Amino acid sequence: MPEGHTLHRLALDLSRDLLGNVVAVSSPQGRFDGATRLDGCKLTGTEAVGKHLLLRFGRAGVVHIHLGLFGRFYRRRHPAPLPRSTTRMRLTVPDWTWDLVGPTRCELLSARGVRALRERLGADPLAPGANVEAAWQTLSRSHRSIAAVLLDQSVFAGIGNVYRAELLHLVRLHPETPASRLGRAKFDELWALARQLLAAGVREKRIVTVPHEGRRRVRRDEALHVYGRTACHTCGERVTVTRNANRPMYACERCQPLDLG
């Protein structure tokens, strides 16, 4: 699940359940030392930055969470079941318990640590004041492929492997197109689409890039154009799976021809 939309959604949901509450914080697994310090403090803010989540506990500190590939939050209505042995952090308020399992990172961060995190992250399509110009400058001077640049969190924060494949398909760019050949118009198209699709992901709580009507629940194999598919949803051509930036890269060679002209 965890691309940028997941974290932004979590920031909203956690805020709805916990904001302004005194929170019982614990680490059943024992691997989050910060729990002791935060236990009994009030949650004063939640924020997602790319694929990172920040939970503010006033002066007590900020929890920085990165879910990685496996991390998950579980929301439990009371009475909550006993935590698993793998529960890194448990947050409890009178009505709800939220359990965090399997994150790559769950740590207490100083103000300086938070600044450093922001500085190493690029433009988040879901952030209102995202620095689009910086992303454009980096991208237009890059010698790497557009697919590699899209996954680089210091350029675009929040785009993951699914969104990368779907975005490139929708703007009809071959993954190996050198980033520097995009041109501003194509970049703007990509950015606008990223904002639109990530926002849809926050609303729907999952990645859906194929347009659909109303509230009808889209079947999993109908939600995406190329990612994880054998046939292109757009034209039916066989989807190719290559590797780019050490991750599987799904594309349709017919819809996304390599254009070096």
Added chain:
DNA sequence: TGCATATGAGTAA
């Protein structure tokens, strides 16, 4: 029971 798999990313070489 054990293995492969997954939407991530840091580090060593």
Added chain:
DNA sequence: TACTCCTATGCAA
């Protein structure tokens, strides 16, 4: 480029 960490799940044996 390869290896490492983090966990749950589904399927084969």
